[in-house]
Amino acid sequence: MKPHRRIGTRTEELMDAIRTRIASRALATGDRLPSVRAFAETMGVSPSTVVEAYDRLAAEGVIRARRGSGFYVTGANMPPLSVGEIGPRRDRAVDPFWVSRQSLDADGTMAMPGCGWLPAEWMPNAALRRGLRELARSDSSILCDYGSTRGSLKLRRLLLGLFADEGIEAGANQLLLTGSGTQAIDLICRYLLHPGDTVLIDDPGYFNFQALLRAHRVEIVGIPHMRSGPDIAAFEAALHAYRPRLYITNSALHNPTGATMSPQTAHRLLSAAAAHDLVIVEDDILVEFEPSPSPRLAVLDGLDRVIRIGSFSKTLSASARCGYVAARADWIDGLVDLQVATSFGGPSPMATELLADVLAGGSYRKHIGELRQRLARSRDQAAQRLASLGIVPWTMPRGGFYLWCRLPDGLDSADIARRCMDEGVILAPGNVFSISQSAAPFLRFNVAQMEGDRVYEALRIAMAATR
Amino acid sequence: MKPHRRIGTRTEELMDAIRTRIASRALATGDRLPSVRAFAETMGVSPSTVVEAYDRLAAEGVIRARRGSGFYVTGANMPPLSVGEIGPRRDRAVDPFWVSRQSLDADGTMAMPGCGWLPAEWMPNAALRRGLRELARSDSSILCDYGSTRGSLKLRRLLLGLFADEGIEAGANQLLLTGSGTQAIDLICRYLLHPGDTVLIDDPGYFNFQALLRAHRVEIVGIPHMRSGPDIAAFEAALHAYRPRLYITNSALHNPTGATMSPQTAHRLLSAAAAHDLVIVEDDILVEFEPSPSPRLAVLDGLDRVIRIGSFSKTLSASARCGYVAARADWIDGLVDLQVATSFGGPSPMATELLADVLAGGSYRKHIGELRQRLARSRDQAAQRLASLGIVPWTMPRGGFYLWCRLPDGLDSADIARRCMDEGVILAPGNVFSISQSAAPFLRFNVAQMEGDRVYEALRIAMAATR
CATH class of the missing domain: 3.40.640.10 (Type I PLP-dependent aspartate aminotransferase-like (Major domain))
Structure with a gap:
């Protein structure tokens, strides 16, 4: 009986894993499930276990086979599309909406080194x-x-x-x-x-x-x-x-x-x-x-x-x-x-x-030239000040306002971002940019939003607290 | 042989009818085909003929069966989505885009009794x-x-x-x-x-x-x-x-x-x-x-x-x-x-x-009040002048700027609209509003866009020419 029971358990674990992905919208209606071989490798089980799990979920109507093209998530009783619920939704969930939600609705008191635009006073x-x-x-x-x-x-x-x-x-x-x-x-x-x-x-x-x-x-x-x-x-x-x-x-x-x-x-x-x-x-x-x-x-x-x-x-x-x-x-x-x-x-x-x-108007070229110069100065300054905290740019960009930086070993950018939020500083943690969730040690900084000491001070406190 | 050949012919006719609908985008990728019974009734054939036609199209890969839910149009080699090509696309095709295409891009020389907005000079x-x-x-x-x-x-x-x-x-x-x-x-x-x-x-x-x-x-x-x-x-x-x-x-x-x-x-x-x-x-x-x-x-x-x-x-x-x-x-x-x-x-x-x-601002209520009065006058005037051409409102609205009117017997509003276009007058022919294409005798008029004689004169000429 033992092998049989174990196969049954593995199958049910797989079924639960898929149900959870559907519930959390990691798999949405119409999404194709991983191939049997790929999913077997990912989960460390035999292909036959995956086949059994897929067949049983299909019998339940949760997924559906299409001839020659694999299994798909059905729309049975799906609630409305919620693009924000890629993972479980929480206050301050660090998902691809983290930066937009926090920065677009920030009041004037927040510092926003994680946002993707220049301060209004830099505009013409x-x-x-x-x-x-x-x-x-x-x-x-x-x-x-x-x-x-x-x-x-x-x-x-x-x-x-x-x-x-x-x-x-x-x-x-x-x-x-x-x-x-x-x-x-x-x-x-x-x-x-x-x-x-x-x-x-x-x-x-x-x-x-x-x-x-x-x-x-x-x-x-x-x-x-x-x-x-x-x-x-x-x-x-x-x-x-x-x-x-x-x-x-x-x-x-x-x-x-x-x-x-x-x-x-x-x-x-x-x-x-x-x-x-x-x-x-x-x-x-x-x-x-x-x-x-x-x-x-x-x-x-x-x-x-x-x-x-x-x-x-x-x-x-x-x-x-x-x-x-x-x-x-x-x-x-x-x-x-x-x-x-x-x-x-x-x-x-x-x-x-x-x-x-x-x-x-005649001033457009001048405005762009000034923006570039101002950003070059801000970039150098931010890179230096971040380096003094052990935060190092992955590359030095030719222009623009982003610096993609690696945290000192062992630090997770989502932790740092949550802690900095308590200090009124909105960061852009690496994994919101990573479909494979492989950028946890990184942060994206907007050098135009980092004048003064506030951002660096918040980073220092957050890094000290998470060590 | 004869009955057999006739069945074959009907099947092929059905297959052609479906292929045409797909080519013209009346049926788009992912659309469900009519049920066998419904399509048999519509086409006046036996259900078995429809079943044969669907099975052969599925074998060709044009449509695909989904267990328990009928047949669907596949995306095989579909060109990009073209929402305008609901019917065959021609210059001045009278489809749901007729009015938007003509009125949004009209130059200042056109009269636009078919459009869905007030003249700019009526605005505050x-x-x-x-x-x-x-x-x-x-x-x-x-x-x-x-x-x-x-x-x-x-x-x-x-x-x-x-x-x-x-x-x-x-x-x-x-x-x-x-x-x-x-x-x-x-x-x-x-x-x-x-x-x-x-x-x-x-x-x-x-x-x-x-x-x-x-x-x-x-x-x-x-x-x-x-x-x-x-x-x-x-x-x-x-x-x-x-x-x-x-x-x-x-x-x-x-x-x-x-x-x-x-x-x-x-x-x-x-x-x-x-x-x-x-x-x-x-x-x-x-x-x-x-x-x-x-x-x-x-x-x-x-x-x-x-x-x-x-x-x-x-x-x-x-x-x-x-x-x-x-x-x-x-x-x-x-x-x-x-x-x-x-x-x-x-x-x-x-x-x-x-x-x-x-x-x-203090003037908003006054502006709305004036718009209503001006529209009430324009509506009465347009209804009278249209009636003198034999064009009769289907109902007299309580407000707004639309008059939905029936043409004299036998006239097709798409014909009239094409002819009026040559006179620089953009109309809104009835069938662009009708999913069943059952509004050919109707036109929608915007009473705010009908001052002067131009629209009435164009209508008179177009109606005389199509009789």
Whole structure:
């Protein structure tokens, strides 16, 4: 009897493990379960035990077999989609929403070295105020109407000029203005993905890509991110193994690492993508922050299978709520319809008029130049002060505002982040960026939000307390 | 041989019919095919013929059986989602995108009696200009930051005050500001629906609901709309037959008919919804346009299973891009996360500050009162002038700007709309509002866009030419 009982117990343990993953939304409706072989390896059991567990869960209706393609989670009695509940939800749960929840709703008393934007006083306030007074005199159509489906032609032309400077020759029909950079990626996912498709992201990579993709009910595969860009061997292996539809990345000033893709990696990545008919979304929201342009996938590829995403939130104003997509003209046509169906239009015509005004104004280049210099100084200073606490940058970025840093041995960034929260300091702990949860010793710092002693003092106290 | 050949032929005809529906996107990936019995009845063939056709298409990989739940369209080699291609796409195809495509991108030379908004000069331009000058002096956080995840507390409090006047007592945690009314509905659909769910809409009903729902890969069932609201017997029958998850409607000043739900229909509808655990989205975007409030589902229900949607696009400014959702607090929590994941926040803090300023200003009530009076005059005038052409309102609405009118016998509104387009007049032909395509003799007119003779003259010419 003993072996039989033991097999039964293992099977039930496996079934419980799967039920827990479904309850906690680690596996959502429509998600494919791991292959029998992979799950057997992960759990250290024989494949036959996994087969038995899957068959019994299928009999219960919890999962369902599809001919030739494995087992899927059914939607039976599923409560509403809750993208935040990737793990069990608690106050201050350190999940991909940690940073957004804490920083977007922070009151003015918090320090925010974990947030992903510049302080409001670093933005071109004088130019924005001048633009608003100008806007008060503009046509009633700009003040009151929905605007055209692709967004302000004036702003699109200015963007196309910036693209041309980088070497991208594109037409106005290859550009769509959206309500934000995130919304641009969301539209692309809706347009190109079907539930159950596989999407590659970087590990570590921007946390909101995970949250966004979960809303699309797709499988997410992480590609280890190196100092020269994605691990190209892992990338090629993933193309073979998973036949992904999309890869979402930042090539330069990567979020969170600050790394910049090497020309060799960029070329090899595009060749592999072409061989596997993979579409790439290059989120280039920090394009203006590099001292000189590094290789861009959109430039090399000429907007064929690479889609460029951008926004004005980091350079001019996040409050304006305007992003954009540059892509093949036929894809833009499809995205236009989709944006009308789901938002009845793009960004505010008032906001795009204001942005165009500031962008075309004489002070824009000067503002960007000053931001770069100020960030270079802040970066050096933050790196030095963090080093004195034993917190060391993984790489020194060429620009932007992020520093991806490793804590002294044995310290867990989620612990440190929870403790710093009690001191009124919002951090960005490593694992919110890691689909494999392998970045526990890391923190992402925003050097623009670290003036004064407060952040360093909170870190010192938290580190001392957790040792 | 003959009977055998005939059976073969019928099977192949059925297979072709299904292939055509898939190619034209009438059936999209993941859509469930009609049941064998239903499809046999529709096509006038025996169930065994349908079974044979389904089995052969499944063998080809075009559709796929799921145990116990019928046949589904597979995604094999499907091109990207194209919500506009519900029917074959042509220039000026009269589909649910006809009105949006034509009116949003119209240049200033077109007359737009088919569009869904007021002329910019009817909006409170002076108050908006004053508000923009005020905005130019506001805090840099309003000009530059993302804003809180639920949107401006100032604007939410003003809205809650308006709700209280109607009899809805709700807390600030029951309200989420969004980028538009449409985006509010889109978030709700993402939160509550799974692909393959069934959703009820009105027939005729607002065309963009069809376009939006198609992006969610759900089944759409139309409920005939009467002068007292939805046909309640058909509504109850649909609850039994399809177990829908959601019903999306306008209770008062219904788009396109202008009808207002009777108290009896409202009560019976809510009782039926409770019995079947149906959630109702009440799109109340024209709430301010009634001379006195008629029964609202959200008021009767107290925001339990009814979700209220609204926007400022029809009363203050569409350019501000701001809508809202009022619902149960736990649903709002889920929608907040979803809006962060897919848009990284809600409407522009600048825009919500501007709207709050105008809404709180002394002139708001006066502006709304003037709009109502002006619309009442325009409605009477348009009804008279249309009647002289033999075009007769189906009902006389209590407010708002729509007149749903029947053409003289034998005339097709899509023909008239195509011809009027050549005269620079954009119409809203009946079938863009009808999931059953049963509204060909109807047109929706926007009485605020019909000053002067141009629209009437174009209609006269088009009607004469098509007779």
